[in-house]
Amino acid sequence: MTALLEIRDLAVSVDGKTILDEFELVVGAGEVHAVMGPNGSGKSTLAYVLAGREGYQVTRGTIRFLGRDLLTLEPEERAAAGLFLAMQYPVEIPGVANMYFLRQAMNAIRKARGEPDISAADFMKRLRAQAELVGVPPELLKRDLNAGFSGGEKKRNEILQLLMLEPRLAVLDETDSGLDIDALRTVAEGVNRLRSPERAMLVITHYQRLLDYIVPDRVHVLVDGRIRRSGGKELALELEAEGYAAFQPKPAEPATAAA
């Protein structure tokens, strides 16, 4: 089985400061991986580098996605290739209706893949079904994208986009934070529907709770820009009980040697 995502010896810096270093991660098709780590450890940085955000400089290493060199692709090309990032802080876009935007995004991706536009009727049918599934009310679809949405509404809306765009790799950056317990369950159900042998997920979270619903195949502990330990789903429970203290780099170890 070829890996869907393969990150090798990655070093990333922002404004000249090394954030990720010697970072390795391989995600196979059909797998769900969780990345956990303290604040500032570099989780969102990983997500942004995958999605191609400007200002995140890859100073070393490679990322292959479905056999392609991901780092040569523009953000929109990554989306067309099947990558989706549910952001920790979705951006508010005033003046652009949520529903309209979603249709533009779908059609842009279809166009990039040489597929015809989705018909208005098909789009609406699918949108209604998926919106109901993740608990996005119709009026939220008509409102401007994320503008004035509550924290939870933004997160649900990210998952709605995820379900509509059906990517091969979904990266969820703290989709659970800001969600009440019922919303968490709804969102997790939505995500689980997308699980399939040809898709993979990278779930970034602080809490074991989400992983009760989206059960991961692998859990990675990211501390200070490096994966310090990887294991099965039990690792998340261990973290919940003991925190990250055990994973802090020892003072003797030069943590940013490669910078």
Add this chain to the structure above:
Amino acid sequence: MPTARAVEPVPELLELWATSRAYLPGKGPVPGLRDAAFAAFREVGFPTTRAEAWKYTNVVPWVNRPLRLPPRDVPGTDRITAWFAGGVKARRLIFVNGHLLPELAHVGGLPGGVTVRGLGRLLQEEPDRVADALAELDEPRGLTALNTAFASAGAWIELQDGAALDEPLQLLFLTTATADSVLCNLRNVVRLGRAARLHLIETHVALGDAKPLSNVVSQVRLGEGAELRQDRVEIGAAPAALIERSRTVIAAGGRLCRTVATLGYGLSRHEQGVRIVGAGAEALLNGVFTPTGKEHVDTQIRVEHAAPSCHSNQFYKGVVDGRSHAVFAGKILVERAAQKTDAYQSNNNLLLSDEAEIDSKPELEIYADDVKCSHGATIGELDPAALFYLRSRGLPAALARSLLIFGWAEEVLERMADEATRLQARRAFLARLPGGAVLGEP
């Protein structure tokens, strides 16, 4: 000679006056008024950039050139109907190249107390009333004086106390490809009596490569508790120039809500004076200007609060691209009597090109002590985080940019009361954005 003396008109304009003077409509006091206006125009001349209000707009090349009065031209009706707005029941006056087309007017069967007429006929039939109205704007301004001297068309709209027009009234001003060097002097008079209500749509369109000059003067009066909603689009080809000066006086409890979208014209200059003379009145002035290429847009607003407990808000946005130049000067004047005034102004701009220029000048002048006033102007670029968000969803960079720009302007466009006008504005704006056609109709 006074130092601020403006530019001497070219001889062709003097000749134009001499040859056309006798044929302009209006009896009684009107010819004398025209003569006086032209004399005033000769005295004052065209404004130069030395005048504060014209500091950033060199209007001389646009106005001081050989111009002619408009010949009649009736374009195919399809070219006209494309610009209809206000819904199927809307009333309408259509002006092509500065002439009213009476055969295409739709102002029959108006409710009682509502008068909608072309100024040309009225000048002949009721010259005294029109002369009184024309004399209302007596400040010595070159372009206004020129307008008074030549004015032969425009809309005369009068609503008696308590009268209301439930359907919108559209004034469609169109210039065609044959209108090169044509001088359209349009004069509009809008008078709303006590508690009268009107929804006015002004559609300015310049077609083709002609280089006409529309010199418009509008005088608006809102009686006590009167309500005027005004939607205005300016969709003009690059060589055309549209200069308008409007003066609006609002009595107690009156309410003005005006939204302007400038989506073209090589030169668009809009000077709005609003004077609030009675308590509890409101003036909302919304606008978006979107110059690109070498277009020049100049908005000059002056809101005068002369009565207590009134509210005004200037909400203007700019999208400034290419090698264009945008000017916004918004002033709030609060007189001593105008206690408890709430007056706001904002002008936020997206500057999209290194070669474009924006001059934004907010100004407050306050003589009352118990007021809430604020103003602010910003000039910024597109938010990179927003751009990334859209691109990460698959939208190509150019499209993502256009969508963000559209969203920026939409905050103003959505304030238009008439849906058809809003759609026209959106469509015209999208057509000016890279990849905008793909964006379709949001």
